Amino acid sequence: GDSVTQMEGPVTLSEEACLTINCTYTATGYPSLFWYVQYPGEGLQLLLKATKADDKGSNKGFEATYRKETTSFHLEKGSVQVSDSAVYFCALTRTGANSKLTFGKGITLSVRP
Amino acid sequence: DGGITQSPKYLFRKEGQNVTLSCEQNLNHDAMYWYRQDPGQGLRLIYYSQIVNDFQKGDIAEGYSVSREKKESFPLTVTSAQKNPTAFYLCASSIGDRAEAFFGQGTRLTVV
Numbered sequence: 001g002d003s004v005t006q007m008e009g010p011v012t013l014s015e016e017a018c019l020t021i022n023c024t025y026t027a028t029g030y031p032s033l034f035w036y037v038q039y040p041g042e043g044l045q046l047l048l049k050a051t052k053a054d055d056k057g058s059n060k061g062f063e064a065t066y067r068k069e070t071t072s073f074h075l076e077k078g079s080v081q082v083s084d085s086a087v088y089f090c091a092l093t094r095t096g097a098n099s100k101l102t103f104g105k106g107i108t109l110s111v112r113p
Numbered sequence: 114d115g116g117i118t119q120s121p122k123y124l125f126r127k128e129g130q131n132v133t134l135s136c137e138q139n140l141n142h143d144a145m146y147w148y149r150q151d152p153g154q155g156l157r158l159i160y161y162s163q164i165v166n167d168f169q170k171g172d173i174a175e176g177y178s179v180s181r182e183k184k185e186s187f188p189l190t191v192t193s194a195q196k197n198p199t200a201f202y203l204c205a206s207s208i209g210d211r212a213e214a215f216f217g218q219g220t221r222l223t224v225v
Contacts, residue, residue, distance in 0.1 A: 032211040043119075043203055043216035044156075051211060089155065095211050100171070101146060105155035 002027040002102040004090050009107035013080055021075040021107055023064075023090035031094040033057075033066055033073040038087040038106070047075075047088070085111045115140050119204050119217035125225050126191070126198065134189045134220045136204035144209040145187035149173060150201040150219075159202075162187055163209060191222065199224050 007022040025031065032051045036044040048057030053068035064075045073090060090104040117138040126132045136145065144163050148156040158171030162181040176195025181187055187206075191198045201221050205214040 032213075034213055036216075041219075043218045044205075044214075045216070046213050049213055093207075093211055093214075100158060100161050101205070101207070101214055103148075103156045105153075 002031070002092060002094070004092055004102055004104035006090050006104035006107050010110060011107060012110045012112065014112050015082055016079045017111075019075070019077040019080045019084075019109070021088055021090075021109070023073045023075065023104060025071050025073065025090075025092050027092055027094055027102075029094050031092040033064070034091045034093075035062070035064055035073070035075050036089040036091060036103075038089065040086075044089065080109075080111045082111045082113055085109055117204060117206050117215050117217040119202075119220050121220060122218065124220055124222045126222060128224060129193045131190055131192050132222065134191070134202055134204075134222070136187045136189065136217060137185055138187075138206040138215075139185060140206055140208075140215060141184070142206035142208050142215075143184070144207040144214075145181070146205040146207075146214065147171075147177075147179065147187070147189045148203045148205065150203060156203065159189065198222055 003026045005024050034049045035047040037047045038044045048059040050057040050066035056065045062077045064073050087106045087108050089106045093101045120135045146161045147159040157173050160179040162168035178190045203219050204217045207214040
């Protein structure tokens with residue numbers, strides 16, 4: 001079945017540091033890939049998405065590129081802020097009967113001033 | 114404003130009681146989902162529905178039940194058969210077919 005694997009956390013960075021959160025996936029066909037963000041006590045918000053190979057999703061300074069050859073969708077940001085502290089989830093979905101969203105376990109990011 | 118609304122935000126249940134969590138969306142989405150979130154375990158799929166009057170079990174459906182009588186509504190009942198129901202419950206909807214999901218703000222259920 002489909003699966004998403006995220007790097008182990010938590011991650012703690014200083015403000016203005018570079019961020020990379022690894023995500024790899026297993027799925028048949030051509031899934032769409034997503035990064036979601038969750039702030040404390042809230043639901044998930046879509047951060048960015050990519051729907052085909054080599055697409056780059058971007059939003060709020062975050063970027064991720066759909067790499068079919070390595071089945072990866074790593075999240076990157078060049079300079080993190082304290083306000084980026086949250087839980088980040090990688091996810092996929094694909095076409096097909098009863099297709100459903102599949103999430104990774106999530107990773108907590110804490111950014112120190 | 115279009116969106117997905119969960120209620121209540123906090124819910125307390127006595128052992129042996131059934132409780133129902135509400136989820137309503139006005140996005141005209143066909144697909145709806147229920148997830149359970151526990152610390153350190155990410156999101157686990159309870160039930161999902163791709164169309165009115167049809168739904169499928171997810172990975173942890175035991176002790177839960179759902180209905181999908183209207184496109185806008187997908188309530189989740191946590192039954193007394195669910196032995197460890199204390200968790201954060203998230204509802205989501207999607208237009209389906211490789212599209213992103215939109216999430217509600219969640220319901221935190223606590224057994225007292």
